[in-house]
Amino acid sequence: MLLIDKYAYMNRWQHIHPIEKMVFTFFLMLFSLTVKDTLVSLITFTVMSAFTILGAKIPFKYYFKLLLVPSFFLLSSMLTILISVSSNHSLSPSSLWTTEFLGFHIFITENSVETAIQLFFTVLSSISCLYFLTLTTPIHDILHVLRKLKVPALLIELTEITYRFIFVFLETSLKIHQAQNSRLGYFTVKQSIHSLGLLVSTLFVHVFQRSKELIIAMNSRCYTEDIKLLEGEYSFSKRNWVLIGLISFSIVSVYIQFGGSLNG
Template sequence: MLLIDKYAYINRLKDVHPMEKMVFTALLLLFSLTVRDQLISLITFIVMSAFIIFGAKIPWRYYVKLLLLPSFFLLTSLLAILVSFAGPTSALPPHIFALSFTRFQLFIGVASVAVAKQLFFVVLASISALYFLILTTSVQAICYVLYKWRIPPLFVELCEMTYRFIFIFLENTQKIYIAQQSRLGYQSPRQWLRSVGLLVSALFIEVLQRSTELTSAMLSRGYDPSNTTPLYFEEQWQFRKRNWLGIAVIFGAIVAVYVGGRQW
């Protein structure tokens, strides 16, 4: 069981209409990605984090942990952007730091600092917006909205099945791993490699078997592959004027800050 998935079902915003949550996320995310403004990104991050911690009541410690997850990728890419190399004799562009070696020069350019700063803030905003959606909205609810947005049913169905299969495989991986461990499969690096290989091949076989079984089960229940039946979704949510108003006010305020900041 994944905790991140569990929160989607038990958080305080679970009963809010998924359309509202998705529109809210999409507006803020797309706006911060389009304007690429540090202040806007920071505001987006703060707003989203506030909704996650105070609105959805996700424990802040857990949220911080989640934020740290992608930070490894962020930091490595920041490093790659910041540090530039040049030939030993070439003139350096404006820079804040430089080191010369006999064969090359290493420097941090002013332009790269700007790019890195922008990237950092945009990533922060995007991550928080996506976490808001993931932590407050279950995959079924997201699929429901996608279906309502006229995304092809085939794609929506695929999403749902993928989601279901993730858990089947997690469960099986865990079972096999425990079984291997209890028979001392991970004692030495050599055994580790062997056991992991066996685990992966067992999972591959499992995929084939599962898909055959699933096809039989679906056919037994009257599934006709050539004819897409409409998907079934239960409308268990209700729109609230207050929420739409809130979304409009927040988004309006962010746009106003951006426009105001430019004119200033």
């Protein structure tokens, strides 16, 4: 079992109604993505991280490692926005840094810095919202809420099966890698490339076979294009709804009063 799945079932807030957590999560995330305000994104990230670490008691080290996962994609996106390349010799007066390479001007402007900072905090706040939901709510509870929202059954089933096969992929790849490593399959660079190719091809065949076995097992149990799962017993809390309303209202009020103050 993945740690992220383990914490979803064993965190301090596992008994809170999933609708409450989903409403809170998606409101803050969508509001942050809509206004694209640095201050709002920073507050959202702080609030959601505090709820995840201090409220749900998710270990800080593990949460920090999760934040590092999308860092490569975020930094690469920021670099493409931050750095501009032009063959025109007339540079913008707002250029903060410039250099020349092979006849091209490479420069950074004030606008690109502001846009990169805005992107960084907006993405970070969205990630913190999604991590809060996934670390505090089991996947089947999320899918039950989606069923109540009349999301197409086909999309929900694909999500369930995809989620199930994540564990199949990880378990199979780990066993193959351990077997290869015990036979010095990664002793040299050439052997590593060859072993990695064998791992990928074997993994594809094995997972394809497991998928066929899954279809046979589902059909033998009278599968009728709808996967039934037991729904957990939850109750709504007035205190939680009041807290959600107060935090949402406070963040909206901060945006109305101070919106754009950190963006320039």
